[in-house]
Amino acid sequence: MDIDLPDVVAEVRAAYDAYERALVANDVAALDAMFHDDPRTIRFGGGENLFGYAQIKAFRAARSPAGLARTLSHTVITAYGRDTAIASTLFHRSAMPGKVGRQMQTWVRFPEGWRVVAAHVSVIAEG
Amino acid sequence: MSDPAEASALDIPRAVREGATTAGAVVEAALARIAALNPVLNAFTDLTADRARARAAAIDARRAKGEPLGPLAGVPFAVKNLFDVHGLPTRAGSKINRDRPPAARDSPLIERLEAAGAVLVGALNMGEYAYDFTGENVHDGPSRNPHDPARMTGGSSGGSGSAVAGRLVPLALGSDTNGSIRVPASLCGVFGLKPTYGRLTRARTFPFVASLDHVGPFARSVADLAASYDAMQRPDADDPVCAARPAEPTASTLAAGLDGLRIATAGGYFHHGLSPEGHAALAAVAAALGVTSEVAWPEAARARAAAYVITCTEGAALHMDRLRTRAKDFDPAVRDRLIAGAMVPAGMVVPAQKFRRWYQARVLELFREVDAVLLPATPCTAPRIGQDTFTLDGVEMPVRANLGLYTQPISFIGLPVVAVPVPLTPLPIGVQIVAAPWREDVALRIAYALEGTGVVAARKPAV
Amino acid sequence: MSTPDLDEFIAASARVLALPVDPAWYPTIRFNLEVTFRLAALVADYPLPDDSEPAPVFRA
Numbered sequence: 291m292d293i294d295l296p297d298v299v300a301e302v303r304a305a306y307d308a309y310e311r312a313l314v315a316n317d318v319a320a321l322d323a324m325f326h327d328d329p330r331t332i333r334f335g336g337g338e339n340l341f342g343y344a345q346i347k348a349f350r351a352a353r354s355p356a357g358l359a360r361t362l363s364h365t366v367i368t369a370y371g372r373d374t375a376i377a378s379t380l381f382h383r384s385a386m387p388g389k390v391g392r393q394m395q396t397w398v399r400f401p402e403g404w405r406v407v408a409a410h411v412s413v414i415a416e417g
Numbered sequence: 418m419s420d421p422a423e424a425s426a427l428d429i430p431r432a433v434r435e436g437a438t439t440a441g442a443v444v445e446a447a448l449a450r451i452a453a454l455n456p457v458l459n460a461f462t463d464l465t466a467d468r469a470r471a472r473a474a475a476i477d478a479r480r481a482k483g484e485p486l487g488p489l490a491g492v493p494f495a496v497k498n499l500f501d502v503h504g505l506p507t508r509a510g511s512k513i514n515r516d517r518p519p520a521a522r523d524s525p526l527i528e529r530l531e532a533a534g535a536v537l538v539g540a541l542n543m544g545e546y547a548y549d550f551t552g553e554n555v556h557d558g559p560s561r562n563p564h565d566p567a568r569m570t571g572g573s574s575g576g577s578g579s580a581v582a583g584r585l586v587p588l589a590l591g592s593d594t595n596g597s598i599r600v601p602a603s604l605c606g607v608f609g610l611k612p613t614y615g616r617l618t619r620a621r622t623f624p625f626v627a628s629l630d631h632v633g634p635f636a637r638s639v640a641d642l643a644a645s646y647d648a649m650q651r652p653d654a655d656d657p658v659c660a661a662r663p664a665e666p667t668a669s670t671l672a673a674g675l676d677g678l679r680i681a682t683a684g685g686y687f688h689h690g691l692s693p694e695g696h697a698a699l700a701a702v703a704a705a706l707g708v709t710s711e712v713a714w715p716e717a718a719r720a721r722a723a724a725y726v727i728t729c730t731e732g733a734a735l736h737m738d739r740l741r742t743r744a745k746d747f748d749p750a751v752r753d754r755l756i757a758g759a760m761v762p763a764g765m766v767v768p769a770q771k772f773r774r775w776y777q778a779r780v781l782e783l784f785r786e787v788d789a790v791l792l793p794a795t796p797c798t799a800p801r802i803g804q805d806t807f808t809l810d811g812v813e814m815p816v817r818a819n820l821g822l823y824t825q826p827i828s829f830i831g832l833p834v835v836a837v838p839v840p841l842t843p844l845p846i847g848v849q850i851v852a853a854p855w856r857e858d859v860a861l862r863i864a865y866a867l868e869g870t871g872v873v874a875a876r877k878p879a880v
Numbered sequence: 881m882s883t884p885d886l887d888e889f890i891a892a893s894a895r896v897l898a899l900p901v902d903p904a905w906y907p908t909i910r911f912n913l914e915v916t917f918r919l920a921a922l923v924a925d926y927p928l929p930d931d932s933e934p935a936p937v938f939r940a
């Protein structure tokens with residue numbers, strides 16, 4: 291099995307970047323489109339545990355659009371074979387001084403394109 | 418002064434004050450250098466030699482009497498030929514404007530620089546009516562890149578980039594609507610400042626797009642850029658867009674260093690179509706600044722599209738009478754862009770202005786998280802004059818349409834930008850340091866720190 | 881938009897605007913219009929609410 295095939299990494303990177311743009315702009319339609327529409331999709335968010343696409347979609351619809359901008363660092367995308375990739379990143383927001391956020395996503399290639407099947411976001415103290 | 422051509426806008430006043438040279442000698446040296454090199458570079462379209470000599474003599478007389486000299490005493494400078502220069506018809510890169518009566522008064526930025534002691538030596542070549550990213554001009558000929566005269570300077574402030582890179586003058590003024598300072602600064606390997614929209618007065622300049630026009634300086638060092646900017650910035654009732662903000666001098670904080678500044682890069686749109694040289698320049702700048710953060714810049718492609726629609730329609734509206742009566746005297750390429758712009762329905766323009774406000778709000782949210790963002794300035798290094806396409810990853814891309822790709826979404830909302838030159842060989846390429854509105858001081862401070870590492874410099878060309 | 885449609889649009893607009901347009905200029909004008917219309921469609925695609933304010937604000 292090949293790890294980090296360049297074309298696969300590039301595809302996932304593009305999808306990941308699109309997700310990030312949608313996230314900071316709270317583009318709910320785009321965010322919904324990037325998660326896999328399935329009851330097995332799970333998102334443990336910063337303040338909520340969401341089981342299944344329906345719960346995730348409801349969360350997005352209700353989320354306040356304010357204060358979503360953030361800076362990313364130490365972004366790592368690793369592709370295992372051609373159809374699976376893990377994307378992890380740290381993030382900072384001026385609204386959470388002294389803290390660092392962590393985001394991990396599992397991306398899988400479906401016939402309709404790359405989709406997130408599992409995600410986890412949490413915040414810890416920095417340093 | 419060892420090499421007068423290399424002398425900066427701070428070296429010269431010091432030398433004049435100390436008596437090491439005279440303003441007259443500095444101006445003669447500049448005029449001689451222009452006479453020698455302008456036939457190759459074609460940066461200048463007009464020379465104001467008599468006026469310059471008279472001004473220099475007046476400065477030398479002041480010094481002889483022990484009177485105080487301005488911070489830019491004796492510094493020769495030139496202006497894009499859309500600035501009003503007393504006694505010259507304001508050409509704006511066109512044939513048609515040559516029939517205008519001579520300007521009755523200098524533009525205020527010329528007045529302010531001269532009040533600081535600088536000396537205007539002439540006016541500079543530009544793309545017709547500023548609707549250009551190449552620096553080519555069908556009436557006056559192309560301005561040429563000092564790093565390789567077979568290559569374009571970029572535009573529309575082509576002569577400004579060429580004159581400063583070619584060491585004809587240490588300071589030049591240009592204008593920037595969608596990239597016309599930053600593109601030539603990048604391709605010619607010099608520093609350029611596009612300040613915040615409304616910071617520097619545009620009074621007595623020939624316009625292009627009122628919604629987007631900015632004016633600003635070119636120089637070979639950050640200190641020179643800051644000194645000229647500081648000499649020019651303050652309100653002006655003659656430009657309704659010029660903000661009523663008091664001057665916020667930047668020279669004193671230039672050397673403050675990077676402590677406490679949050680700087681990030683942005684990829685996505687700003688990496689599409691970027692050449693290996695562009696990537697290398699961005700990486701070098703980010704590494705020198707120790708930048709490890711990234712931000713997701715929102716809707717850059719749409720912002721560029723909206724800026725494009727506003728540009729072509731406002732630009733066309735400005736020229737309607739000229740298009741009706743003097744169509745054949747335009748650069749045909751400019752003419753056809755303007756005619757098309759005249760035909761675009763208003764229903765397409767209003768949404769662009771509405772999107773602009775939405776987009777501005779999103780980007781300003783970003784600037785709560787960072788103090789500056791690093792972006793490429795141009796997709797590629799200087800193309801050859803007349804070149805229509807460049808190849809990237811085996812794909813042919815049109816030159817003209819793409820030179821302003823990364824600059825347009827930024828000027829669209831008037832953010833201040835310092836374009837810094839990375840002296841790659843054989844050709845330089847620029848990087849944009851973008852700051853929050855009214856924070857030119859931050860962008861200049863970062864540029865100054867960068868210059869200190871040697872990663873950015875206005876490298877001397879072979880010419 | 882088809883070339884004949886665009887050419888009709890150019891001709892009619894030129895009459896309305898009293899702009900002399902040489903037939904030889906049509907291909908370039910058409911090309912420029914196509915680019916502009918495509919970019920305008922990209923802008924229009926973004927759903928903005930009715931009450932979104934244009935960027936320039938007039939003060940009485």
